[in-house]
Amino acid sequence: MSPILELQNVSRAFGGIKAVNDVSFKLEEGEIVALIGPNGAGKTTLVNAITGVHTPTAGKVFFEGGDVTRQKPFQAARRGLARTFQIVQPFPKMTVLENVAASALFGGHPESLAEAHDHAARELDFVGLGHVAQSPAASLTLPNRKRLELAKSLAMSPKVLLLDEVNAGLNATEIDGALDLIRRIAARGVSILIIEHLMKVVLSLSSRVLVLHHGELIAEGPPQEMVHDRKVIEAYLGPKFAERFQKEMALG
Amino acid sequence: MMARKSPWPLIAMALWLAALALTPVVLGNYEVRIAISIAMFTALALSWNIIGGFTGYPSFSTAAFYGIGCYVGALAQRSGVPAALAWLAAAAFVGGVSFLIGAIVLRLKGHYFAIGSIALVDISRLVVSSWGEVTGGGNGLNVPLLQGRPPEVSALVLYVMLGIMAAAFLANVLVDRSRLGFGLRCIEQNEDAADMVGIDTTRYKIAAYVLSAVFPGAVGAVYASWVGYIDPTDSFDILTTVKVPVMAMLGGAGTLLGPVVGAVSFVLLEEIFWANFLEWNRAIMGAIVVALIFFLPGGILKLDWRAILRRPSRRKAAERKPG
Numbered sequence: 124m125s126p127i128l129e130l131q132n133v134s135r136a137f138g139g140i141k142a143v144n145d146v147s148f149k150l151e152e153g154e155i156v157a158l159i160g161p162n163g164a165g166k167t168t169l170v171n172a173i174t175g176v177h178t179p180t181a182g183k184v185f186f187e188g189g190d191v192t193r194q195k196p197f198q199a200a201r202r203g204l205a206r207t208f209q210i211v212q213p214f215p216k217m218t219v220l221e222n223v224a225a226s227a228l229f230g231g232h233p234e235s236l237a238e239a240h241d242h243a244a245r246e247l248d249f250v251g252l253g254h255v256a257q258s259p260a261a262s263l264t265l266p267n268r269k270r271l272e273l274a275k276s277l278a279m280s281p282k283v284l285l286l287d288e289v290n291a292g293l294n295a296t297e298i299d300g301a302l303d304l305i306r307r308i309a310a311r312g313v314s315i316l317i318i319e320h321l322m323k324v325v326l327s328l329s330s331r332v333l334v335l336h337h338g339e340l341i342a343e344g345p346p347q348e349m350v351h352d353r354k355v356i357e358a359y360l361g362p363k364f365a366e367r368f369q370k371e372m373a374l375g
Numbered sequence: 376m377m378a379r380k381s382p383w384p385l386i387a388m389a390l391w392l393a394a395l396a397l398t399p400v401v402l403g404n405y406e407v408r409i410a411i412s413i414a415m416f417t418a419l420a421l422s423w424n425i426i427g428g429f430t431g432y433p434s435f436s437t438a439a440f441y442g443i444g445c446y447v448g449a450l451a452q453r454s455g456v457p458a459a460l461a462w463l464a465a466a467a468f469v470g471g472v473s474f475l476i477g478a479i480v481l482r483l484k485g486h487y488f489a490i491g492s493i494a495l496v497d498i499s500r501l502v503v504s505s506w507g508e509v510t511g512g513g514n515g516l517n518v519p520l521l522q523g524r525p526p527e528v529s530a531l532v533l534y535v536m537l538g539i540m541a542a543a544f545l546a547n548v549l550v551d552r553s554r555l556g557f558g559l560r561c562i563e564q565n566e567d568a569a570d571m572v573g574i575d576t577t578r579y580k581i582a583a584y585v586l587s588a589v590f591p592g593a594v595g596a597v598y599a600s601w602v603g604y605i606d607p608t609d610s611f612d613i614l615t616t617v618k619v620p621v622m623a624m625l626g627g628a629g630t631l632l633g634p635v636v637g638a639v640s641f642v643l644l645e646e647i648f649w650a651n652f653l654e655w656n657r658a659i660m661g662a663i664v665v666a667l668i669f670f671l672p673g674g675i676l677k678l679d680w681r682a683i684l685r686r687p688s689r690r691k692a693a694e695r696k697p698g
Contacts, residue, residue: 174571200573212568214561225561228554230573236554275572 125188127152127314128173128204128283133182134338135165135172142168144338145182150283155305155315157325157346160335161359166318167209169335170285174199174206186283200230205281207272209288209318213260219271220256223247223278230279246274250304266297273304277313284308286317290324302327322350334358380552384631388544391635395537399530407529413642414536415598418590419615420622420634421543425550426587427620428629430580431563432481435493437619440469440591441598442610443499446510448596449518449605458521462535462596469592470585477584481577484566493616500611515606518599532601536594543590547631550586559583563629621664627674636675 126149135143143165150156160166171177173184175194184192186204194202214222223243224236233239247253250270255263263271269289276284290301298321305328309315319325325332325346332349334342336358342349349355351372356365398410419437426434444465451461480491503510510516521528550556558579561569570576599605618641620628626637644663648656671678 195575196570197573197575200571206571208568208571212565212571214564214568216564217560225557225569225574226572229558229561279573 126150126185127187128316129185130173131183131185133169133172133179133184135168135177136180141338143172143179146335146338146340147182148333148340148343150314150316152314153309153312154331155309155317155329157329157332158316158318158335159320159325159332159349164335164358165338166335167287168338170206170287170316170318173285174204197229200226200279203280203282204285205230205276205279205283206285207269207276207287207289209291211265211268211272213263213268213271213275215259215261217260218257219252219260219263220244220247222260222271223274226275227278232280243274243278246278249277249307250274251300266293266300269293269301270304273308277308281313283314283316286315286319288318288320290319290321298324326350385548387632388541388635392537392541396534399526399533404526404529407526407533409642409646411529411533411536411601412646413639414533414540415594416619416622416642417635417638418536418540418543418594419619420626420638421540421547422587422590423619423623424547424587424628424630424634425559426580426583428623428633429550429556429559429563430583431629432580432583433485433489433492433620434584434587435489435616435620436473436476436495436584436588437591438611438613438616439496439499440473440588441595441615442496442503442607442612443469443472444592444595445599445605445610446503446516446595447592449516449599450509451596452519452600453516458519458600462593462600465596466589466593469595470589473585473588474581477581478577481580481584493613496611496613496616500607503611504607510607513607515604515609518603518605520603521600528601532597535597539590539593539597544631544635546586546590547634550583551631555579555582560629624674625664625667625671627676630674630676633674633676640675 128150131147133143133146134141146169158166158169168177172179175196175198178193182192183190186202191199191202191204214225217225220240220243223246224239227233227242228236228239231239231242233242244253244256247256250273252267252270252274255267260271273289286305290298293301302324305315305317317324317328329346332344332346333340334349334355341354341358342352344352353365353369356368360368395410395414398407419441423434423437426432447468448461448465451464452458456464476495480488480495483491504513506512521531523531550559558569558574561572561574562576562579566576595610622637622641623634624637625641626635627633645656645660648659652659
């Protein structure tokens, strides 16, 4: 069985800076993989390179076995390669329902406008925003805006979902709600690549973790191992602290 | 927005068209001229509304579309093409030009797009002025006059202009209710997000730009036939390019009736100031435009008319109480 999403030696440079450097990985169907790394590691740039916002300067991206390296963002969306934004991007003057209907209409494959609306309403219920469907999107609270982002990407009936820090800025209770929601999305058969800083989310959701540092993949493996990996701790805390940390861990 | 659309804008527009169409029957020559002016500018403002209002791209290309329309219509008529066909040819030609230019300048956003679109006006004017053997250069061109007595000719021009205005309005209504309009509104509010939900933004913007070009092309050609003489400075007037967006914004950009209301108000105000303050009219007009942009940023139609109408009566009631 071939992977649903595969990156082969993908690089993206901005002038002399290599924001993403020679990254390769595979996402299998139905998998939840976490992408972690310190701030500025190139996580969002990697998502941008996958969805066509920034075309990779080298390497190839395959989606369902086909080469999609040079796709435009709207083509990615229509193919079923959806994403959310770290900084939420609603259509502020439209209602919540219209926001999601836009995704369903343009990114999905509805028979009609009415069907797009039905689909949008179902997704809003799914993420728990049914009660604010008619409110303007600009009036939503941050946790609800994050849910709106999710509903918008789900309305495109994606096969792969790239979640860019959907939990940033949420409190503990809100995160529990978001975790449950992501699990339910995965249960629908959507493969997920999740960018995350919160270790609680990473540990409880993902089967595999990719660690990005200075644009390069420095480690890859099961979440429990990654947390104790020397290179990963160094990337986050620097070599000195990593040494002390590991000594303390060894002493128990 | 996706709820069922109110029929009122359509009804109001039908009544307004009928009223304008009656001017040759019930009013004099001067009023017919004003009616033609109103129909012309309403058509231009409605066209601008598709790119500037729905899509949120501040286009200053109107004068270019209009001027190219003038020249294509005039040249076609001079080589023997019947007037009606020449007008259609002008609309089609301008549509083609806007498609080619749009594919280039619509890659720019915001101020950059505005500057790119204004450059099109100057470039077209320079090409027409320098290409003397075809366009007559700075000497201008004579256009075959329409046949008939003067009142008949102005009535005919009025009806044709009203036809273009109705077509431009219909284009607005169709865009507003279609998938295209939904996509354009998404682009207006957040272009990156629009791209991300699967809208082919480049194609949508080009469609809006072309739709905003064909009607001004036709208006220019009809105008050329009416006045019988065109030259580069008059056809590619930078003032046209500024006036038209001001009209649309004055009424309310992105709404169906906004450009209609804006064009009427502007043409009538301009007429009043021309007649009464021959030397100061531009300055007064400028002051009014600045005031409107400061105090009425959403346009006349976005005002809460009910609240304004209620206020005086409430004040009266308050005055009565203590007494």
